[in-house]
Amino acid sequence: MRAKIVAGNWKMNNDKDESKELIKDLKKAIKKEGLKNTRVIVAPTFVNLSSSIKAARKSKIEVVAQNMHQSKNGAFTGEISADMLKSIGIKTVILGHSERRTYFNETDVSLAAKVDAIIANDLETIFCFGELLEDRKSENHFAVVESQIANALFHLEADAWKSIVLAYEPVWAIGTGETASAEQAQEMHAFIRSTIEKKYSKKVSDKISILYGGSVKPANAKEIFSKPDVDGGLIGGAALNVADFTGIIKAI
Numbered sequence: 001m002r003a004k005i006v007a008g009n010w011k012m013n014n015d016k017d018e019s020k021e022l023i024k025d026l027k028k029a030i031k032k033e034g035l036k037n038t039r040v041i042v043a044p045t046f047v048n049l050s051s052s053i054k055a056a057r058k059s060k061i062e063v064v065a066q067n068m069h070q071s072k073n074g075a076f077t078g079e080i081s082a083d084m085l086k087s088i089g090i091k092t093v094i095l096g097h098s099e100r101r102t103y104f105n106e107t108d109v110s111l112a113a114k115v116d117a118i119i120a121n122d123l124e125t126i127f128c129f130g131e132l133l134e135d136r137k138s139e140n141h142f143a144v145v146e147s148q149i150a151n152a153l154f155h156l157e158a159d160a161w162k163s164i165v166l167a168y169e170p171v172w173a174i175g176t177g178e179t180a181s182a183e184q185a186q187e188m189h190a191f192i193r194s195t196i197e198k199k200y201s202k203k204v205s206d207k208i209s210i211l212y213g214g215s216v217k218p219a220n221a222k223e224i225f226s227k228p229d230v231d232g233g234l235i236g237g238a239a240l241n242v243a244d245f246t247g248i249i250k251a252i
């Protein structure tokens with residue numbers, strides 16, 4: 001059975017106290033829920049990772065990073081390595097978010113190198129991708145998504161896929177309030193799974209958790225999560241509010 005995952009990408013929000021407070025509130029809120037097969041993840045900014053890990057102790061909340069550099073160390077001002085993240089207990093890193101691609105020039109090629117560093121360091125990645133509005137309007141969305149996955153991930157051995165969680169985030173739905181319909185999400189997720197099956201095997205594709213991201217809210221989460229190939233969500237805005245995030249977790 002695939003893991004169900006609800007992950008909150010906090011982006012550049014929440015200072016140290018706000019991060020601790022939100023985790024404390026989240027701990028209380030999810031304690032009552034069974035959530036046996038659900039992973040609950042939060043991704044605070046780098047400087048608050050250590051304090052957030054401490055705040056999340058004795059709970060099922062996993063604290064993950066929002067990015068990582070591919071090199072072991074060296075003259076890369078402002079960057080963070082796998083060793084640094086591992087040294088504070090981080091096990092999972094979000095890579096390839098559309099904001100990283102748009103504002104920081106990350107490409108399929110640079111992301112492939114980051115994914116290699118994830119595998120070499122026994123980390124896990126939540127790997128993000130998704131089409132632009134113009135791609136969907138011109139009906140190129142399947143081709144775009146296929147190339148994003150193929151270019152960054154299809155050099156991996158089948159065994160490496162146990163370290164990969166996919167997050168389909170159509171760029172037109174991120175922070176816009178406009179979400180993909182549950183049918184659109186299912187259609188794309190099924191396409192992604194079949195693309196992986198074709199390249200690798202059903203055994204590999206069946207095990208991959210594919211999250212949907214883009215304006216997920218408590219009001220639409222249940223319908224999106226009810227689809228068979230949607231294994232959870234990567235949540236932005238609604239993850240900053242404990243009631244909304246808990247509502248989304250409950251929806252799964």
Ligand code: 13P
Nearest residue numbers: 009174175214215236237
């Ligand atoms: P929103 O939920 O704010 O649309 O953001 C989604 C996202 O980018 C998560 O990584």
